[in-house]
Amino acid sequence: MELDFYYEKDKKERESFVIYHLRDRLLYGRKILFERTISGFLDPLEVENYLNKLYREVCSDILKICIMESREEGLPEEDICIAAVGGFGRCEMAPYSDIDLVFLSSNEESPFLDSVLKRGYRLLSDIFFGIDLEIGYSFRTTEIKHIDHITRTSFLDSNFISGNNNIFQEFKRNFWNRLNLVEFIFAKLSEREIAYQKFGDNPYLLNPNLKECRGGLRDYHTFKWIFQSRFALSNCSIAQDVENTYVLEKDDINRLELAYRFLRKIRILLHIMARKRQDFLSKIYQPRLAEFLGYKNSVEFMKELIYCLENISEISSRGIKKILQEGFQISSCFSIKGNNITYQYDAPIQIFKFDFLRAFEYKSLYDLDLAINLEEELIKQRHKLKPNDETMNIFLKILKNGKNKASILRKIQSLGLFEILIPDSKEMFLTLPEDPMHEFTIGEHTMVMIETLEMFEKGDFGQEIAEIFNSLSDPLILYLAALFHDIAKLKNSLNHEIESAKIFVNWAKKTRLDKNTINNVFFIIANHLQMVRISRLRDLHRHETIEEFVQLVSDAERLKNLYLISYADLYSLSKKKPSPISIYQLNELFKKSQSKLIKPTSKANFGDIFKKNIKKSFLNKEEINLFIDNIPATYLMNIPQDTIAFHLELISKLKTESPQVYFEDSINKDFSKTTIATYEIEGLLWKIAAVFYAHNLDIHTAELYKFSTDPPVVINEIWATYKNRPIPEFLAHSVQKDLQDILSLKRDIYNLLKQKNKDIEFPVKLFNVNCLNNISPKSTIIEIVAEDRHGLLYRLTQTLSALGLYIQTAKISTWEGRAEDAFYVTKENNLKLSDQECQEYLRKIIYHI
Numbered sequence: 001m002e003l004d005f006y007y008e009k010d011k012k013e014r015e016s017f018v019i020y021h022l023r024d025r026l027l028y029g030r031k032i033l034f035e036r037t038i039s040g041f042l043d044p045l046e047v048e049n050y051l052n053k054l055y056r057e058v059c060s061d062i063l064k065i066c067i068m069e070s071r072e073e074g075l076p077e078e079d080i081c082i083a084a085v086g087g088f089g090r091c092e093m094a095p096y097s098d099i100d101l102v103f104l105s106s107n108e109e110s111p112f113l114d115s116v117l118k119r120g121y122r123l124l125s126d127i128f129f130g131i132d133l134e135i136g137y138s139f140r141t142t143e144i145k146h147i148d149h150i151t152r153t154s155f156l157d158s159n160f161i162s163g164n165n166n167i168f169q170e171f172k173r174n175f176w177n178r179l180n181l182v183e184f185i186f187a188k189l190s191e192r193e194i195a196y197q198k199f200g201d202n203p204y205l206l207n208p209n210l211k212e213c214r215g216g217l218r219d220y221h222t223f224k225w226i227f228q229s230r231f232a233l234s235n236c237s238i239a240q241d242v243e244n245t246y247v248l249e250k251d252d253i254n255r256l257e258l259a260y261r262f263l264r265k266i267r268i269l270l271h272i273m274a275r276k277r278q279d280f281l282s283k284i285y286q287p288r289l290a291e292f293l294g295y296k297n298s299v300e301f302m303k304e305l306i307y308c309l310e311n312i313s314e315i316s317s318r319g320i321k322k323i324l325q326e327g328f329q330i331s332s333c334f335s336i337k338g339n340n341i342t343y344q345y346d347a348p349i350q351i352f353k354f355d356f357l358r359a360f361e362y363k364s365l366y367d368l369d370l371a372i373n374l375e376e377e378l379i380k381q382r383h384k385l386k387p388n389d390e391t392m393n394i395f396l397k398i399l400k401n402g403k404n405k406a407s408i409l410r411k412i413q414s415l416g417l418f419e420i421l422i423p424d425s426k427e428m429f430l431t432l433p434e435d436p437m438h439e440f441t442i443g444e445h446t447m448v449m450i451e452t453l454e455m456f457e458k459g460d461f462g463q464e465i466a467e468i469f470n471s472l473s474d475p476l477i478l479y480l481a482a483l484f485h486d487i488a489k490l491k492n493s494l495n496h497e498i499e500s501a502k503i504f505v506n507w508a509k510k511t512r513l514d515k516n517t518i519n520n521v522f523f524i525i526a527n528h529l530q531m532v533r534i535s536r537l538r539d540l541h542r543h544e545t546i547e548e549f550v551q552l553v554s555d556a557e558r559l560k561n562l563y564l565i566s567y568a569d570l571y572s573l574s575k576k577k578p579s580p581i582s583i584y585q586l587n588e589l590f591k592k593s594q595s596k597l598i599k600p601t602s603k604a605n606f607g608d609i610f611k612k613n614i615k616k617s618f619l620n621k622e623e624i625n626l627f628i629d630n631i632p633a634t635y636l637m638n639i640p641q642d643t644i645a646f647h648l649e650l651i652s653k654l655k656t657e658s659p660q661v662y663f664e665d666s667i668n669k670d671f672s673k674t675t676i677a678t679y680e681i682e683g684l685l686w687k688i689a690a691v692f693y694a695h696n697l698d699i700h701t702a703e704l705y706k707f708s709t710d711p712p713v714v715i716n717e718i719w720a721t722y723k724n725r726p727i728p729e730f731l732a733h734s735v736q737k738d739l740q741d742i743l744s745l746k747r748d749i750y751n752l753l754k755q756k757n758k759d760i761e762f763p764v765k766l767f768n769v770n771c772l773n774n775i776s777p778k779s780t781i782i783e784i785v786a787e788d789r790h791g792l793l794y795r796l797t798q799t800l801s802a803l804g805l806y807i808q809t810a811k812i813s814t815w816e817g818r819a820e821d822a823f824y825v826t827k828e829n830n831l832k833l834s835d836q837e838c839q840e841y842l843r844k845i846i847y848h849i
Contacts, residue, residue, distance in 0.1 A: 019126045029054045044268040051093040060162035062123045070115040078112045080105045081163025089157035096277035101137040142170040149187035186366035203309030210267045211279040215309030220260045223316035256315045259308035340371040357394045364402030392511045400476040406451040433489045437815045439574030449482045449572035481524035501525040531566040535585040536813040537822035550596045563590040580670030581700040630708040650677035659743040661736040665726045672727040678743045680712040683801035690749045693794040694756040702810040764849045771838035779824040780833040788819040799848045
């Protein structure tokens with residue numbers, strides 16, 4: 001554009017004139033190019049050259065105008081330039097390719113730069129967006145700071161357009177000085193693997209993506225980028241530069257270049273025919289392209305295309321392997337050859353003894369293997385290895401950001417380096433814990449637990465767990481807690497969780513961990529058993545249970561960490577999966593606590609709140625009021641509205657029908673929930689347990705809700721399984737009939753047991769009996785640990801009922817032949833036991849069982 005002519009315009013008219021003039025120039029230039037190409041007068045590959053020249057001229061004029069206008073304002077001038085990056089930078093412009101630019105200056109801000117950039121933004125937006133071209137632009141200083149690998153790649157292809165060339169050259173020098181070769185190469189390889197999964201892992205596709213499928217343009221680019229970065233070439237031409245190296249033979253280079261030119265030609269024609277950015281070569285365009293290029297039919301055309309995709313895939317892949325196989329040094333101690341990290345034999349031992357862990361960092365980040373010579377050197381020198389601050393910092397980086405953390409830790413352990421990093425872990429992988437729930441050694445359990453956490457992160461346990469994990473502010477807390485959570489078991493500590501937390505703190509003081517992280521990890525380790533214990537042995541529908549637990553965790557972040565560590569711990573105890581009910585209860589405790597932390601319950605009248613929500617389902621106002629007046633507020637607060645409505649329905653049927661028994665499977669079909677509505681009778685839970693015992697059903701949790709109506713009504717919710725599966729329909733009908741007969745006193749429980757050939761009384765091997773009076777304000781909790789056997793709950797409830805105790809809730813937990821049960825009980829008139837009565841009942845329970 002003639003800038004003198006531009007200055008003849010009135011200042012107010014200049015911007016609109018520039019926009020009109022340059023946009024018209026782009027529109028007309030592109031129109032002529034496309035028409036001449038479709039008419040056969042212009043080779044499609046020439047379109048790239050013309051578009052590149054056209055866009056560069058327009059961008060150059062825009063920068064010149066912006067600089068002149070800013071000078072007119074009298075602002076102190078700063079050096080600035082504009083460069084093409086990405087496809088524009090490598091001069092590979094299909095008709096609707098993105099146009100990516102970067103403005104560069106030595107300084108980060110000044111009035112002059114501010115003026116130039118704002119004017120440039122307006123002009124670029126109005127000119128290019130006005131003709132449906134996507135343009136990306138950014139501003140950078142020549143001092144390159146933190147950039148992601150995609151931006152780094154676009155800078156590798158950068159090309160000067162206009163302005164101060166010295167600024168651009170300084171930018172390029174800084175770029176090469178800061179380029180991390182290993183990180184860049186393996187980031188590009190990882191990027192291609194992800195693309196193959198999405199766009200096609202082979203070149204033999206009916207509708208290939210010319211850019212992203214295997215053998216597409218990106219495979220060529222990736223080879224070029226890796227070659228260019230490996231040999232530090234500011235500008236790179238495969239045809240010229242590769243021939244001078246060992247990487248590819250001349251024939252391979254020629255075949256690669258021919259295939260690359262063919263794909264570019266097809267992509268250019270595809271854009272013109274589609275009149276938009278189009279990289280998928282669908283069947284719609286294949287006949288048109290075949291005809292245009294002179295093929296007999298689309299089959300012959302596609303044969304040529306697939307041949308080219310094959311060549312690019314095979315030759316570029318072989319070239320990358322050759323570059324990696326030849327190897328390159330990555331530090332004073334290590335090199336990479338192929339997929340292996342090798343040891344530099346001339347590396348000074350005074351560096352190696354501190355820097356040895358960096359090899360594992362490379363392995364973790366780039367999924368590499370340790371070469372045999374490196375493993376041998378590590379074993380040989382391990383008595384001399386002395387971690388310093390930087391060594392421990394690398395260890396923390398592996399735990400926080402590395403891939404396959406458990407695999408890395410196993411390799412560290414197999415080479416005898418684990419106790420160098422964590423001195424208190426000596427014999428960790430050889431020691432079996434005394435806890436019968438554990439199937440693995442302490443070290444192996446820890447590794448399986450870390451593997452489980454990694455599976456959480458990747459989504460192998462479902463979207464909900466993955467979302468919780470990925471919402472953590474610092475996953476390092478979780479991995480450190482897992483690593484140290486059982487370490488005190490090596491010393492046979494009684495309260496191993498507290499001692500393990502102390503060991504971690506002593507270790508952490510030698511690292512660069514901040515105080516807040518140390519405190520959070522300490523809390524998770526010290527309390528890593530609490531969530532499982534509470535979910536298994538406490539009534540989660542009671543307000544005090546959730547309130548006490550929420551006070552313990554105090555914030556949502558700690559709750560998520562504690563939930564995930566508890567979940568992982570359960571899954572890492574043995575090869576067997578934990579019982580579905582234990583996971584269900586853990587999840588229920590998490591959700592109730594999370595809800596409490598996010599939205600604390602108000603002190604409003606729960607009855608009034610409930611009335612507003614339930615009136616739509618039940619029109620009988622008197623029934624609702626009677627119901628509200630005779631149920632604890634904690635029931636209304638903790639039970640979902642639809643469940644309460646269902647309970648009301650069952651209770652209303654009691655007036656005219658026998659006890660109500662309803663079966664439903666859990667959402668994940670792992671167990672059955674049985675809801676029983678009946679009038680209160682003596683030994684209610686014992687009789688229910690007896691029926692389930694008679695039918696070979698296993699009860700995992702039993703909860704009772706008593707309504708102080710006249711006569712009193714009880715809702716019982718029983719979670720049970722049959723041979724570790726939900727109760728089958730044929731058996732449910734039989735159980736339902738027997739429950740109705742027993743609870744309506746039409747049949748004697750002992751007759752049913754005799755009919756089913758069940759022992760009415762049998763000995764129970766007790767391990768421990770305990771009485772807790774400080775957990776619930778209205779109930780006493782009796783905990784019984786015993787040898788597990790079928791019918792144990794029947795036998796325990798039989799004893800408690802015979803002693804005159806009323807069971808409100810029963811929580812049952814079993815593992816490896818051991819049962820741990822908790823019963824919320826009261827005496828007559830719904831009163832708690834006194835401390836003295838607790839001791840008396842403990843003696844009676846032990847005697848009668």
